[in-house]
Amino acid sequence: MSETLLEGTAEGGRLRLAAAGAWIAKNARSLEAQIDVATGQRGTINEVSIDMAGVERLDTFGAWLLERLVRAFSARGCATEVAGLKPDYRSLVEEVHAVTPEPAAKRGPSQITYALASIGQSVATVGTSFAAFVNLLGALTVALGRVAMQPRRFRFTSLVHQLDNVGWRGLPIILLITFLVGCIIAQQGIFHFGKFGADIYVVDMVGILVLRELGVLIVCIMVAGRSGSAYTAELGSMKMREEIDALQTMGFDPVEVLLLPRVVALIIGVPILTFFGSMAALYGGGLVCWLYGGIEPHVFIERLKEAISLDHFKVGIIKAPFMALIIGVVACVEGLAVKGSAESLGLQTTASVVESIFLVIVLDGFFAIFFASIGM
C-alpha cells in the first residue's frame, strides 16, 4: 500500500523529485500524502525538477496531483520543471494544467443565521402558497365562467373519467373504512355509556357524530390521500415533461383542460362519497349495537329517527363540496409547483396531502362555529 510514488532529494536550493509507480485513482490517498510531504519541506528551495520517467500509469487523478504539486511549488516562487513524461500522458497533463484553480469555497452562513433564514423562508413559503391558492381559485372561477357561457367547451369525457377514478373506484375502500369507524364508535359508546345505564344514547351519539362530522371528515381525508396525491403527481409529472407547456402553445388553457374537470369531479364525487360513507358508518354502528350492545335493529332505527333531524344530515353534506374544492385546489397548486427533479415531485405530493388534510380540518372548525351560530 505504502509504495513509494514520489521521492525527493535536495541539493542546496535545488529539489529533485523522482516519481515512480502507478499514479492512478487507487493510489490517490497515499500519493496525496507523499505530495503533501514533498511540498511541506522547509528550507529555501528555488528550483524544483520533477522526473516522471518512472511513472508506469497515469490517469486524471495522478495528473491532477502532479499539477497540484507543480502549483504548490510555483506558488512558493520556485522554478518548476517536469521532465521525462511519457508522450502518451503529455496531453492529459496539459489538459489538467489548463484547469483554473477553484476560488476559495464560500463560507456557509452561521447556524443562527441559517436557522433565522429558514424560518423566514417558511413564512414566505406560506405566503406564496396562499397567493398561489387564491390565484388558482380565481383562474378556476374564470374558466368555469367561460365554460358556463359555452358549455360545449367543457371536457365532459375527462370529468367522467375523473369521477370514475375519484368516486367509483374509491367507493369500496371508503365504505370499508367508514363502516369500521362506525363500528368502533358504537363499541366505545356502548362500553362507556353502559356504566351509567345509558346504552340507548349510543344511537344518538353515533347518528349525530357520523352525519355531522365523521362521515365527511373521514371521506375527505381518504380522498386527499387517494385522489389529491394522484392529482399532484399527475400534474407534476406533466409539468416536468413539458406537457402543460405543450397544451398552452397549442392554444389550450391548462386550467380549463386539466384542472377544471378534476376539481369539478371532486366537488361532485365527495358529497356522494360522504353520503355512502355516512350510511356505511351508521350501518356499522347499528350492527355493533345489535351484536355487542343487544339493541335490536328496529329499536336502533326508532331511536335514530328521534335523535337526528334532517339538519344533521344537511350539515354534513353541505360541508362536503367545500372541502372537495379545497382538496382539489391544493392538489393542483402543488402539482403545478413541481420543478424539474424527482425529489421535488415527491416533496410537492407530500405537501399536497398534508396541506389539504390540514385545511379540511380548519374549514371544518369554521363550519362548526357557523352552524352553531345559525342554530343548525
Next chain:
Amino acid sequence: MAKARGNGKDVVIEVRDVVVGFGDHVVLDHVDLDVYRGEILGFVGGSGAGKTVLMRTIIGLLPRREGTICVFGVDLTRASDAERHAIEQRWGVLFQQGALFSSLTVRENLQFPIREFLDVSPRLLDELAVAKLEMVGLDTSVLEKFPAELSGGMTKRVALARALALDPEIVFLDEPTSGLDPIGAGDFDELIATLQRTLGLTVFMVTHDLDSLHTVCDRIAVLADHKVIAAGTMDTMLASEHPWLKSYFRGKRSRASGATRAQT
C-alpha cells in the same frame, strides 16, 4: 469480417451470437461484434433498429436470450457479482438524456461515483470535480446547479464528466451529439476525440450523426435487419454496395459531409 480484422489487436468487448427480444419481437438476432482497445467505434443503424438495445445488453441492463458477451476477457454471462462490479467500475456510460441524478447538484453528481468507489480526500474530491468539469469544457459556475437548471448541451457535458469520473477504460455513449447544434456537436466530437487520446479510452458510440462518423470514429459497425451487417472503416462503408449502407452513407444527407471531407 470483424474476426478477420481482429488479428493482433486487443479485443475489449466481444459480442457473440447475442439474441435479444421483447415478447415475440426479436430485436437482435445472433449479433456478433468486436470492439478493439483504444478505438472509437461508431455504431449506426436505423431508428428503432436496436442500437441502444445492444448497448444496454452489453452493459447488463437488458437480459439476452442467447449468446455471450465478454468484456476485458471476462464472460459477463457467467461472471460472479464481484467480477461484474469490478468490470462496471472500468466502464462509464453516457445515457441519451444524461441520466443525471436530479436531486443532486452537478458537483455531487460528479463526486458520487468517486466518493462511493475510491478512497479520496475531500480536498482532492473537490479539486477533481472542478478538473473533470473543465475537461469537458464547462466552468465552475455550474457546480452548484441542479440538472434541471442546465441546458441540453451542458447536461450532456456534465453526464460525460460523470461517465469519466472513475477514469474508465471503456465509455459507452448513447447518441452523444443528438439534440446539440452543429457547432456544439462538433465541439463534443472533438472533446470525445481529445479525451480518447489523452485518457486512452475505448469508445463505443451509438450515433446518427454522419459528421461524428466522419471526423472521430476509427471504425463503424452497422446494425440492420437485426444483425451487424458490416464493420469497418469509413472507406469500407463508402465502398460497400449493400443497399442500406448505400442509402445511409451516400444518401442526400451525407453528401455535404462527404464533400467537406474530400476538400480537407
